[in-house]
Each structure stands twice: as structure tokens, then as C-alpha cells.
Amino acid sequence: MRAFIGLPLPHEIRASLKELQRELATAGADVKWVEPQNVHVTLKFLGEITEPQRQDIERRLREIGAASISFIAQLAKPGAFPSWSAPRVIWIGIEPGDKPMSALAARIEEAMGGVGIAKEPKPFAVHVTIGRVRSARGLRELSARIRGLQWQPPKPWTVSTVTLYESRLSPGGPTYAVLAETPLGRSVEAG
Structure with a gap:
């Protein structure tokens, strides 16, 4: 099965991102927007895993979860990979919450080596992918829309669960x- 480890987003966050996508889509750019129910933060892409690997991954995630604390996160400004001059992915940053997410991703990255999952060659970048660029059509207009964006990120939320997903x-x-959900040890609530 093809799998990844990620952080689910609350309904209100996904709804806000859907509105943002709707607004940006009016630029007419050739972008495949991520379906709202699929929006999440990827902590580690695993690729194809076996059932024994899945069980080991779940065990390791429980250990990481027990040793971690929940934290507050909030969406931030949009960005693009690799750059705005040649965008392939449109994303929304996260701040605050980026540092604990990066630390959590690093612990997961380290633990997955013991399951036979290759290390990521690129450094982890905290983001929520909202669209994938298919061609250069309309990118100038999309870039102008994003620069003039008046979008206000929704309220912060509490990140309290790490999820193992199957990607079909x-x-x-x-x-x-969802293959497995692991709570993060101690709780902190969003204000």
C-alpha cells in the first residue's frame, strides 16, 4: 500500500482554504487545486509499504506520540515551490507551529529509517499544499492575485494527532x- 504520515486539519481550516482556492481559481491559471477533504500537512511520504512495515510504523508513531506534546498552529502566507518565478506547487505556510512541526517531522524521519524507509534528500518544509501547477497559463495573473491577497488566515488550532494515511x-x-491515528502525549489548547 502507498502511505504517508501527516497532520489532519480541522474542518474550519479546510473550509477557509477552500474559499482561498476559490478566490485564486478566478485568475484562470492552469492549477489542479487540492480537494478540501485531502488538504493536510505531510510529515513524511513513505511510498509503498508492506503490512509488517505498517505495524512497525504504527508502533513507532505511538512511541513518538507518547513522547510529544500537542501544540498550537496557524496558517500563514502563501508560497510556491520551487519559487514564484517557476511555481510547481502552491502552498500555505504555517506560523506559529512551524518549529514543533519540524521537530516532529525530524523525529518521524529518524524513526522511519529503522523501518527501511529512505531518508528524504531535501530538508523538511512546513506547508499545506493547496494546488499543483500544470502549465504556465495564467501564472502571471495568479501571482498578481496572491500578491494583492487580502485573505486572513483562520484562528489557530491545536495539533494533537499524527495520522498514518493510505494514498489511493x-x-x-x-x-x-486513515490507517492509524496517534495522539500526541500531553495537551495544549488553542486560545
Whole structure:
């Protein structure tokens, strides 16, 4: 099965991102917008895993979760990979919450080596992917829209769960199924 480890986003956050996507889509750029139910923070892409690996991954996530604390996160400004001059991915940053997310991703990255999952060659970048650019059509207008954006990020939320997802690919786009949810040890509530 194809899998990844991520952080789910609350309904209100996904709804706010859907409104943002709707606004940006009026630029007419050739972007495949991520379906709101699929929006999340990827901490580690695992690729194809076996059932024994899955069980080991779940065990390691429980250990990491027990040793971690929940934290507050908030969406920030938009960005693009690799850059705005040649965008392939449109994303929204996270701040505050970026440092604990990066630390959590580093612990997961380290633990997955023991399961036979290759290390990521690129450094982890905290973000929520909202769209993938298919061609250069309309990018100038999209870039102008983003620069003039009056979007206000929604309220902060509490990150309290790490999720192991299965990613099922189909012609209509990917669908994600929750394989396991791991609570983060101690709680902190968003204010």
C-alpha cells in the first residue's frame, strides 16, 4: 500500500482554504487545486509499504506520540515551490507551529529509517499544499492575485494527532484513508 504520515486539519481550516482556492481559481491559471477533504500537512511520504512495515510504523508513531506534546498552529502566507518565478506547487505556510512541526517531522524521519524507509534528500518544509501547477497559463495573473491577497488566515488550532494515511491513486485524483491515528502525549489548547 502507498502511505504517508501527516497532520489532519480541522474542518474550519479546510473550509477557509477552500474559499482561498476559490478566490485564486478566478485568475484562470492552469492549477489542479487540492480537494478540501485531502488538504493536510505531510510529515513524511513513505511510498509503498508492506503490512509488517505498517505495524512497525504504527508502533513507532505511538512511541513518538507518547513522547510529544500537542501544540498550537496557524496558517500563514502563501508560497510556491520551487519559487514564484517557476511555481510547481502552491502552498500555505504555517506560523506559529512551524518549529514543533519540524521537530516532529525530524523525529518521524529518524524513526522511519529503522523501518527501511529512505531518508528524504531535501530538508523538511512546513506547508499545506493547496494546488499543483500544470502549465504556465495564467501564472502571471495568479501571482498578481496572491500578491494583492487580502485573505486572513483562520484562528489557530491545536495539533494533537499524527495520522498514518493510505494514498489511493485513481484517474479522478488521490483519495486518502486513515490507517492509524496517534495522539500526541500531553495537551495544549488553542486560545
